[in-house]
Amino acid sequence: MTDLFAIRDLSVTYGAGAPAVERVSFTVGAREVVALLGANGAGKSSIMKALAGLVPASGELLFEGEPVSALSTRQRVARGIVYVPEGRAIVGSLTVRENLILGGYQVHAARRRERMAMVLELFPEIASKVERAAWRLSGGEQQMLAIGRGLMAGPKLLLLDEPSLGLAPLLVRRVFDRLAGIRADGDLAIILVEQNLQMTMRLADGIHFLRSGRIVGHRHRDDLRTGAARQEVIDAYLGAASHHAA
Template sequence: MLELRNVQVLYDRAIEAVRDVSLSVPDGAMVALLGSNGAGKSTILKAISGVLTQEDGEVVAGSVMFDGKPLGGSAPRDIVRRGIIQVPEGRALFAPLTVEENLLMGGFTRSRSAAKEGIERVYDLFPKVRERRHQIAGYLSGGEQQMVAIGRALMAEPKVLMLDEPSLGLAPQIIEDIFSAVVALNRDAGVTVLLVEQNAQLALEVTSRGYIIENGRIVLDGASEDLRRNADVQEFYLGMAKGERRSMRDVKHYKRRKRWLS
């Protein structure tokens, strides 16, 4: 199990990005972490991955645990070796390299034969990636790049796959293809998934549990189906009121009416 216990994160030793956050991701589960831009979602993933120091960030309180052991102080490469892999927002591919070279970079901890087998599994999961395997990654479409980014993460044989805004900027059909593949990984290979998304409707459809974060703290959590039926979540995150879609601009007294903040 991946677990955060009362985690606080500061940037530049002054700016509080995450405050007293606790959440758990059971083995084999798919869990959603929802919230608007700047709420702290990506910071939480970076705290787990051990890459906060690259942005002058630091976990100053609480702990990040995996399989009952702390991750705090571990180098990012050691966290990867323990089986926790993050697919960052924006994909972060090696643009000048080919698709296959990007995949091989993801399997740097594995033997040559194991990496070859891993590539074939990625190609089976994403046939479009097989078609583009000799092309320069930077020339791919956004959806194809996202598939390569997920495939690169799978090359390390993750126990926990953390996805940061995988649907961002993609066409609906591509989003459906990518999420179908992630669901299949969870169902068939038992890969645990922590999904960070702004598309709350989609995230709650494919996960079993969700957490909502605002201003750096968890304000609501529960079974995904319960969150989908919650009136406040429907209005403020699913854009619905009385069964009808609504724009955030149409919601009056937005902050005042968030009952979980009262």
């Protein structure tokens, strides 16, 4: 598989403290879904922000074979790297339609209309509420809007940070089902940050486990088909208190 994105020795340090991320390396292939799992404080969100260009970082980032470490966030979006942050971060005072337009601000108007139609078809829950203020949507609908806004930019790589955060189990399944549909229908690759192992396994090809800013293990989805295998990685990398192996 050809690497779409290669991350080599990525490190992130805030101020004079200990590194939040230390020499992390992994690759993402075209149309591949790679997940980063770990407890709170493991460095997952710092990695995502560094990949999006939102925090200073050292190391080498190669996207489609070209270095992108020196590019701004806006330039990375133009190249096809789009970040959907933890907590959704939609603009509550704007309507659903306006939030989607904001996501496609770098795209030609005709193409933007096509993408909006695609997003609304993908997420019918928000299609009937396009003129409604975003703050009035449910948590699950807001997450769908956040993902849809990211898709408006026409990404080649979507950085999804905790899409299940704060959602009821039924809504989590619905959001992940839609992500599986996106993955099946297009050429999109995804880096997914999650704490929910069971949901992650429905989508990811490979899973990297993080602890204290470092990758401490890796499993392919096929390695986690049995309950015993899932329990093994929970005990080894995640901590049984916050995860289950169902």
